[in-house]
Amino acid sequence: MRFIEVSEDPFYELEYRSSGQGGKVREVVLPFYKAIVDELPDGITSFVISSDLQGREQNKKTNRLVGEVVAEELSLLSELGEIPSISFVALAGDFYDYPQLHKVGGTGDVTNVWNAFAKEFPFVVGVLGNHDIVKEQHLASNTIVLDGSSKKYLGVRIGGVSGIIGRSDRNQRKSKQEFMSALAKVTTVKNDLILLHQGPEDTSNSQLGDLEITNYLLSKSKSIVAFGHSHWSKPFIEIGKNQVLNVDKRLYLVTTANSVKA
Template identity: 85%
Template sequence: MRFIEVSEDPFYEIEYRSSGRGGKVRKVVLPFYKAIVDELPKGITSFVITSDLQGREQKKTNRLIGELVAEELSLLSDLGEIPPVSLVALAGDFYDHPELHKLGGTGDVTTVWNAFAKEFPFVVGVHGNHDIVVESHLASNTIVLDGNSKNYLGIRIGGVSGIIGSSDRNQRKSKREFMSALAKVTNVKNDLILLHLGPEDATNRQIGDPEITNYLLSKGTDIVAFGHCHWSKSFIDIGKNQVLNVDHRLYLVTTANA
């Protein structure tokens, strides 16, 4: 599975509210893009990749925005505006404070995972550094990846949760632990690798971790999707890997004839 086209023009948008700097509430737009691959396994018409949906819907219910995104995707599918979504791939960070009073809040995102699981057959993903879940409350059609892979209907997905940092903080690993987990994932052939912390793109001055970049230059032939740091140029090649930044974005991955 390889990308042959990644759109730069959104086909749909959702407005929501998010915590901003200095306790100010921001109005934010989440763009939905299409990404075309050469082929998908039989039984998968399309799948979704997204991350860093840190905000709340504008209605009085004040749900985490990921819950609304799940419903909107399902509605678009029911209306025939997008192909049926076979799975959702989450790359971390889906929390924001109910009061939207502080940028970078950490909290429970179990409801976001379960919202996608309610609408779609399978949900797979990694945790971001601001995510907490109650694993016993996750729906049965979800799986969290961390140094391992899962095969679903012929598409193999690997992932590493968290970021590099002090292990006494939420969803952090030492550099050795993180790179060891990444090595376990790339030791088998995956179609898609999910990370929260992604590589650096020095060519385009886009921030990330340079050690991940150096590793991907010589390892893997996969699609690697990640969030955590926003890139203006979302799609590049690193080595033989196709690398897609999905921070504050949603991509519908499908084939040209779907």
């Protein structure tokens, strides 16, 4: 599975509210893009990748996390025939924002987001961001959180590492050694897709990330790597034999050219 085209023009947009600097509420637009791969296994029509949807819906009365709304919106688009049916959803972390939207960088429970996707689609796989908390006992049975582990679903093998590099006494942080050890575990097997929250540094385009992750991918990995945490203005690059996609505050519908035409 390799990308042959990653669109730069969104096919759909969703407005939501997010915490801004100085306690101000920001109006934000989430772009939905299409990414075309050369092939998908039988049984997979399309899948979705997204991260860093830190905000709340426009409806202030219900005030749900925006990820819950995105799940419903994707389901509706599929029902209307606007997009192919979605076989699974891949989450790359950070789906929380305060109910009052009063402060940037809130940490909280995103179990409802995972379960909203699980309600609408057959399978949800992902990693946790440094602002995410989940109550695993309350997660739907068709979800799996990856952390130095891999899962095969309908012929697509997905590996992932949760969290970021930092002080291990803080939420979803790992020491450099712990993070790189977890990354090594998911690259010792051939994964079609690797999900990270913290991603590599893009030295060519001066885009933020971790240089050690970059160097490791250059020497040890050949996969599609999707991540968030730091927003890149140029989201799709190659690092060695890896196709690297930054999904921070973006959503990608991954499918084949035949499915798009259908």
